[in-house]
Amino acid sequence: MAQKILKEREALLTSIKCVNDLDQTLQDHVGLIALGEMENEPKIVEESERALLALQIRAARMRLETLLSGEADANDCFLEIHAGAGGTEAQDWALILQRMYTRWAEKRGYKIEWMEEVSGEEAGIKSCTMKVIGHQAYGWLKTETGVHRLVRISPFDSNARRHTSFASVGAYPVIDDSIEVEIEDKDLRIDTYRASGAGGQHVNKTESAIRITHLPTGIAVQCQNDRSQHRNRAQAMSMLRARLYEAELKKREEAAQASNASKSEIGWGHQIRSYVLQPYQMVKDLRTNVEKGNAQGVLDGDIDDFLEAALAARIDSGTSHV
The missing domain is CATH 3.30.70.1660 (Alpha-Beta Plaits)
Structure with a gap:
């Protein structure tokens, strides 16, 4: 039972870290886009927009992972x-x-x-x-x-x-x-x-x-x-x-x-x-x-x-x- 609880805890901590990383990356690139537009740096804006598209794909994949809620989905x-x-x-x-x-x-x-x-x-x-x-x-x-x-x-x-x-x-x-x-x-x-x-x-x-x-x-x-x-x-x-x-x-x-x-x-x-x-x-x-x-x-x-x-x-x- 203890091993199962530890495994669940590790999975939850991993999920929380992923969400926090996702949120931080989103804020960073939104800030860079605003900065790039203010400083007239189109390259910065372009790179951050590409990063946000990649982030969108990553978020969609994470959504699927949260729906892996079957009885044995988390297993080997x-x-x-x-x-x-x-x-x-x-x-x-x-x-x-x-x-x-x-x-x-x-x-x-x-x-x-x-x-x-x-x-x-x-x-x-x-x-x-x-x-x-x-x-x-x-x-x-x-x-x-x-x-x-x-x-x-x-x-x-x-x-x-x-x-x-x-x-x-x-x-x-x-x-x-x-x-x-x-x-x-x-x-x-x-x-x-x-x-x-x-x-x-x-x-x-x-x-x-x-x-x-x-x-x-x-x-x-x-x-x-x-x-x-x-x-x-x-x-x-x-x-x-x-x-x-x-x-x-x-x-x-x-x-x-x-x-x-x-x-x-x-x-x-x-x-x-x-x-x-x-x-x-x-x-x-x-x-x-x-x-x-x-x-x-x-x-x-x-x-x-x-x-x-x-x-x-x-x-x-x-x-x-x-």
Whole structure:
């Protein structure tokens, strides 16, 4: 309980500091504009006006952050990526997505902890799970759950043909012991195995990997980031609790949206975003219609516009509480 209160206190102090900084910056530049106009210094006025436009964008983003009020929005986040059908091409796409989210997290000052990673046979990854550690990591990433589609000239095709690849992304909140998720031993199947293939660049190559399957739901998690089988099991149980908790949040959200005829199911085969690199460059979110022509910038982690638009859409639909 004390740790939770300290975390809430830190979050509130951070928010207060941001508001105070925003107010001070606003006053400073309003004063500079008045001074520039009085002293006939158009350059000062121009620079301060640009700064105020940037401040407006920052304030809008802070407004969105204040609306991240769901039960688990402030939590860390488990992020899973799975390559779709298509072998090497899809596995390379999964690796590109992994890099995109890693770059995004680094830009925000979030930390990454690797849970598991399974390499592809020739290139890329078949799957990975990472823990994104930072205030509101889940709140920002929860709208990334769904199928991501890539269109490009394949670097693995000697005939340089255009290929379409798919990968699925899943975001789940990391939950603490204060949130009760009932899991009965009889509902679990626990398997130990040796890390397959090369094991990935982010995990230990050990023989202590753990896979836990929740039989009633079919949800399966795996962890191989530690040399200790005991610690891998504890991490896997934490991931399973997160998946089951997120599934309950999803049920509530779907119930809240039941009357919304435009609601679209999120799952395999239901794309949320399309990344086109050939014959033109365009990334488009199919839920919000936000588009960006700088596809490479997006793949380098510049995804905030998509996250903000998706979050705003959820708030407008009245499901921001889950």
